[in-house]
Amino acid sequence: KQEVTQIPAALSVPEGENLVLNCSFTDSAIYNLQWFRQDPGKGLTSLLLIQSSQREQTSGRLNASLDKSSGRSTLYIAASQPGDSATYLCAVKNGANSKLTFGKGITLSVRP
Amino acid sequence: DTAVSQTPKYLVTQMGNDKSIKCEQNLGHDTMYWYKQDSKKFLKIMFSYNNKELIINETVPNRFSPKSPDKAHLNLHINSLELGDSAVYFCASSQHSQGGLLFGSGTQLSVL
Numbered sequence: 462k463q464e465v466t467q468i469p470a471a472l473s474v475p476e477g478e479n480l481v482l483n484c485s486f487t488d489s490a491i492y493n494l495q496w497f498r499q500d501p502g503k504g505l506t507s508l509l510l511i512q513s514s515q516r517e518q519t520s521g522r523l524n525a526s527l528d529k530s531s532g533r534s535t536l537y538i539a540a541s542q543p544g545d546s547a548t549y550l551c552a553v554k555n556g557a558n559s560k561l562t563f564g565k566g567i568t569l570s571v572r573p
Numbered sequence: 574d575t576a577v578s579q580t581p582k583y584l585v586t587q588m589g590n591d592k593s594i595k596c597e598q599n600l601g602h603d604t605m606y607w608y609k610q611d612s613k614k615f616l617k618i619m620f621s622y623n624n625k626e627l628i629i630n631e632t633v634p635n636r637f638s639p640k641s642p643d644k645a646h647l648n649l650h651i652n653s654l655e656l657g658d659s660a661v662y663f664c665a666s667s668q669h670s671q672g673g674l675l676f677g678s679g680t681q682l683s684v685l
Contacts, residue, residue: 503678558628560631
């Protein structure tokens with residue numbers, strides 16, 4: 462059974478800092494891994510999708526890496542801004558027809 | 574706009590009532606999902622349909638019945654609502670071959 466862990470549960474940083482959000486998963490036989498952002502009271506916004514054959518994906522100030530063998534992914538946020546404050550969720554899919562298994566998220570607060 | 578749209582956004586009802594939440598996607602995706610986000614913000618799969626066929630059915634009470642009239646729609650009907658059903662319900666869709674999920678904005682269900 463796949464389990465996804467995100468530690469710490471919350472993180473507070475000053476504006477401008479580069480930061481790394483960690484995600485670990487127990488079953489390395491994944492189909493893909495997806496990072497989402499959720500603002501309070503809102504839905505999930507897909508940030509980056511990494512297929513199992515890929516090592517990383519980039520979008521603007523965001524970079525997500527995937528190391529299947531160690532069961533880890535990291536989301537790197539460069540030059541953080543107050544607008545980046547949100548909950549960041551990592552989710553893993555083990556097969557084309559399987560469910561997404563979510564971590565509990567990391568609530569990020571970027572202080573002006 | 575291409576999107577996953579679900580209605581209503583808010584649903585407040587009494588215990589014992591029957592209610593439905595509708596979901597539609599105009600993305601041409603072949604797979605649709607229902608997720609539940611509990612009070613601790615943890616997201617858990619409920620159902621998944623691929624081309625109108627049920628492919629994932631997690632341990633969900635029989636009071637919950639998904640219905641997919643076509644590939645673009647996946648509705649969720651809930652009978653005899655209970656207090657514990659209060660949560661945010663998210664619809665999502667994906668294309669089998671690509672696998673990344675796109676989520677609707679959620680339906681906040683409050684059972685009084």
